[in-house]
Amino acid sequence: GAGVSQSPSNKVTEKGKDVELRCDPISGHTALYWYRQRLGQGLEFLIYFQGNSAPDKSGLPSDRFSAERTGESVSTLTIQRTQQEDSAVYLCASSLVSSGEQFFGPGTRLTVL
Amino acid sequence: AQSVAQPEDQVKVAEGNPLTVKCTYSVSGNPYLFWYVQYPNRGLQFLLKYITGDNLVKGSYGFEAEFNKSQTSFHLKKPSALVSDSALYFCAVRDREKRGNNRLAFGKGNQVVVIP
Numbered sequence: 001g002a003g004v005s006q007s008p009s010n011k012v013t014e015k016g017k018d019v020e021l022r023c024d025p026i027s028g029h030t031a032l033y034w035y036r037q038r039l040g041q042g043l044e045f046l047i048y049f050q051g052n053s054a055p056d057k058s059g060l061p062s063d064r065f066s067a068e069r070t071g072e073s074v075s076t077l078t079i080q081r082t083q084q085e086d087s088a089v090y091l092c093a094s095s096l097v098s099s100g101e102q103f104f105g106p107g108t109r110l111t112v113l
Numbered sequence: 114a115q116s117v118a119q120p121e122d123q124v125k126v127a128e129g130n131p132l133t134v135k136c137t138y139s140v141s142g143n144p145y146l147f148w149y150v151q152y153p154n155r156g157l158q159f160l161l162k163y164i165t166g167d168n169l170v171k172g173s174y175g176f177e178a179e180f181n182k183s184q185t186s187f188h189l190k191k192p193s194a195l196v197s198d199s200a201l202y203f204c205a206v207r208d209r210e211k212r213g214n215n216r217l218a219f220g221k222g223n224q225v226v227v228i229p
Contacts, residue, residue, distance in 0.1 A: 031215065033216070033217075035219075041222075042219045042220055042221040042222050043157075043203065043217075043219040045216045045217070045218075048215050048216060050215060056215060059216070091156060093157075101147060101159045102147075102159070103159065104149075104156035104157040104158070105156050106154075106155055106156045107156050
């Protein structure tokens, strides 16, 4: 594809439910990042994948958050037992190499009722 | 630690006037610096980056930024603003000296409003 795609674009869920967010990076990009953007705030780093290396999970806010990546393709971010404070836009980005500029997807807007 | 400060919440400018969006950074080593723009309900779009070399970096849509090491700044500029430049602008930094550091630190963003 031409760019990073994310699905769903919007997700409304009830408190306590699990959600799964998907990211399709640009083909050939070895690095993949997840960020969270709360209303009116900057981007908060969550997790980073680079090739087959162990992911950098240091930004995940709690053990309810996890992410996986299949090889150098699709990634899923899972939030278990969602809380209202999880409501945010979740952005995925990919880059050709870890030092390159990151290309962002349109985001998934998560609303936890 | 690496961080970015974007001191102004909002920047207002009349169409046709020069636009400046300020950014200062903090890293222990040398920085990679980036500017991104976010239009409503859309993801971030890359504008420009400083890696090494010439301190004046030219990017997309007529934007440029100047790396100033002594002032630890990387202000974004455009000589003549357009109404379509109204958006949220993010500065980001990565410490390139720190082994294994792959994350960008983003500022909180500046809302630019260009008045017709």
